[in-house]
Amino acid sequence: MTTYRRPLVPAVLSVAALLLTACNGAGGADAPATTTATSAAPLTVTSTAAPAQETTTTSPAPVVSSLFKEPVWVEPAPLLTGVRVGEHDTFDRVVYDFVGNGEPGWYTEYLDQPYQQGSGHDVEVAGEAFLKIDLTGTTYPFEHEAEGLAVGPHPGGGVVQQVVNTGTFEGHTLTYIGLDKQRPYSVTVLQDPLRVVVDIQK
Template structure:
């Protein structure tokens, strides 16, 4: 059956035009990218988020918060930073699963942001927390990471590059900035992409997943 649609009135057309015009505002800047996005982003975090200011329009359902990109704060971490370990289960909708393709690190006034870029379907999960000695997944061999504190970010529910027309994040160290000395990628093993963030000391952090494009964001609070 074909649904009947009434023709748009002049008032409706005018209202739609105003909405489109409002969506073309300046977006927020991600650390390390220098680019902006004017479209709303969906934020999912295992940490409890602080209530936004009354002037920031938000819609919250469970652990998912949609924030207007034109009013999202740029100088505070996503989520609530903590030194406790965080865990999240991956959400798989369809194949192929996500693949980690890159890492970007940017310094802000009060925190340093590490962004893991991904391609694929669904949402990755993660195991995160500070450990005494970084190790290689599978073999257990020790991994050298600059710094005195090692934040493990093990992105779960990921796959290998042959599932995508894309290259995976290069294995080995990636130079840092801000409080991050370096990020070391150990590669993919049985669905886990195990990385380490080297710091001078243990600092509160939060882990968040963002969409369009898909990425995992780690915000580390400055001392």
């Protein structure tokens, strides 16, 4: 008589799944919402001039060209009021400053030719590579007692040649970061004050 033995594979897979579930749940709810792609080498972000929340962040170095996040819509929605560029040892940082509630989302990608939303006309941006930062869930200055970021070019620094704001249209504030070449990047939203941070690896 042949004795039947239950295969061990399903049991091993069940234990592995439980371990993975436990590991994935350890991130906590306090971490900032970050959209990145993975690679073996970590991108370490260190800023001495920024507030405490922005001081030290470690995230995987992105290797893909398209990143996306849904906005969190709470009225009055975020208004883009400023842009800052900071140079660091291993990365350069573009900070988009906002006023308002909720959180802006974004859609990003490298483009061969920047364009104006609505009309589709070409937009001139300094540099050899053009990183589109479409900030979604945003609104107009009349919704706030504040001035929006001026449409047009803004100075860069380091690998960032220029930042161009093309304006807001139907909840999208379309900007471009002009770079010397396509580089890995990450995008993060931070609170108090509300801002979207784009870190570009050198």
